[in-house]
Amino acid sequence: MMDIMKMLRARKYMKRNEPFLASWHAYIGYEMGLFTAFERPFTVEDVADAYGIDEVLLEQWVKVGLSIGHLKEAGRNRYRLKNRWKLPKPKGQNSSGIILKEMMELHIPALLSYPDIMRGGERNHFDERRHADMVAETSRLLEVAAIGKVARQLRDLKTGTVLDLGCGEGGYIKMLAKRFPQIQFIGVEVSDSVAATAREVNAEQPNVEIVCSDLWDFEPDGDADVILMNNVLHYIPLDQRAKLFGRLSDWLNDNGVLAIVTPIAGHADSPPFAHAFNSFFLSFDNLYRLPAEDELKRWGVEAGFDFLGFQTVVKEGSWYIAQYRKEFKSA
Ligand SMILES: C[S@@+](CC[C@H](N)C(=O)[O-])C[C@H]1O[C@@H](n2cnc3c(N)ncnc32)[C@H](O)[C@@H]1O
Incomplete structure (x- = not known):
């Protein structure tokens, strides 16, 4: 009985985390310009070649895209965007992708640094030269x-x-x-x-x-x-x-x-989003x-x-x- 409970609990955590895959996929697509690449039908090989990037990882990214509905098959081993309106626009076009970048490169790493800091490690330091542009863009x-x-x-x-x-x-x-x-x-x-x-x-x-x-x-x-x-x-x-x-x-x-x-x-009853923000801020010394x-x-x-x-x-x-x-x- 205990083993089943353990398994169900583990399953629940994994299921709850599933939406992370879509955010991760959208972030990689935005950061690497891959949604632009697959605007028209292309094979993985052609895109890996044109962008000079790792083909095995690109193929994996494409598989995830197919399973979550960001991409679809277009015949002859080619793939293209599906539901384009759901995906972030390319960089520099006032894209919502900048929020994915901030989450993945700044917020999540900071939240994952909690154990180190709790054990007495140093807090993170907000490096204005590295992050100020991104943060100013997301604020907009x-x-x-x-x-x-x-x-x-x-x-x-x-x-x-x-x-x-x-x-x-x-x-x-x-x-x-x-x-x-x-x-x-x-x-x-x-x-x-x-x-x-x-x-x-x-x-x-x-x-x-x-x-x-x-x-x-x-x-x-x-x-x-x-x-x-x-x-x-x-x-x-x-x-x-x-x-x-x-x-x-x-x-x-x-x-x-x-x-x-x-x-x-x-307050304890502030919405979870506000707590997520504070959890992030408090991991920094500035x-x-x-x-x-x-x-x-x-x-x-x-x-x-x-x-x-x-x-x-x-x-x-x-x-x-x-x-x-x-x-x-x-x-
Ligand atoms: C999160 S952004 C908000 C930008 C804009 N006010 C908005 O709401 O879209 C905060 C901005 O405040 C600037 N900032 C932070 N501390 C500052 C200070 N002591 N003096 C002037 N600007 C500061 C940051 O560099 C950053 O661009």
């Missing part, structure tokens, strides 16, 4: 869900300045700068290469400036009307977050608005856990903001936009 996938809520804050602004701190590739700025040409946008980004992409992305917008700087070293010219800080809090150590809110308040005009997009975690709801309120109120509320961006991801208005101080 969320823009579409958040942009409407962010834009609402700018609707009544006739002129003025918007600061986007940790602006990444400047995707929010690009959309907003087009829509609000009378407003000046300043993006602050610490990574050289990400800031360079943000400049390229916004090259045609006269009302955008991208500053490559650590936000702690940044000195704005004048007060801003709106500050955006999207998906940046997990880069800020916990004991510096209250101070950061104080600084943001100093940089805003009276009545100015602060809008922060971030996943929120902190990334920090997500904020909890009450912390976001408290840091704001202590820095002289009225807390305006949370709006949902992606519920399953526990992603919200927290909004604040700087209290008006009469002279």
Whole structure:
């Protein structure tokens, strides 16, 4: 009886892990450009030859693709894509494949390093030079869900300045700068290469400036009307977050608005996705856990903001936009 239970339990774990195969297959296809190769019918041999890659492993990848429905047979030992719309687009085409790359190359290895770290090994170190571009690109996938809520804050602004701190590739700025040409946008980004992409992305917008700087070293010219800080809090150590809110308040005009997009975690009943994120962050010595709801309120109120509320961006991801208005101080 015990042996059957053991076998069933093992089977359950293996079955539960089966979807991993589809993610792995899609990642390899994206990373190696194989979905482009099989857009038209080709044999394994021809593709291995053309790409200069290992034929045995390619054949295995094709077999998996057939079994999970990413590929289909096309006669004469040739194969081609099936359900192309389900598969990531090639690299560089604003592809969702970048999220597979981040999961496979960054998140999963970090989660697998838990035993080493738990036994006293060193935590991982987030290497900005290696990963900043990838992370900034994946963050952009969320823009579409958040942009409407962010834009609402700018609707009544006739002129003025918007600061986007940790602006990444400047995707929010690009959309907003087009829509609000009378407003000046300043993006602050610490990574050289990400800031360079943000400049390229916004090259045609006269009302955008991208500053490559650590936000702690940044000195704005004048007060801003709106500050955006999207998906940046997990880069800020916990004991510096209250101070950061104080600084943001100093940089805003009276009545100015602060809008922060971030996943929120902190409770046992937070969705699993938020816990996955925190499990990842906590394995690094220079990334920090997500904020909890009450912390976001408290840091704001202590820095002289009225807390305006949370709006949902992606519920399953526990992603919200927290909004604040700087209290008006009469002279
Ligand atoms: C996860 S990305 C988010 C990018 C963008 N805000 C978005 O939501 O799409 C965070 C960005 O913040 C930048 N960053 C992190 N710490 C920073 C700091 N101290 N000063 C300026 N930028 C920072 C990172 O280099 C990265 O590009």
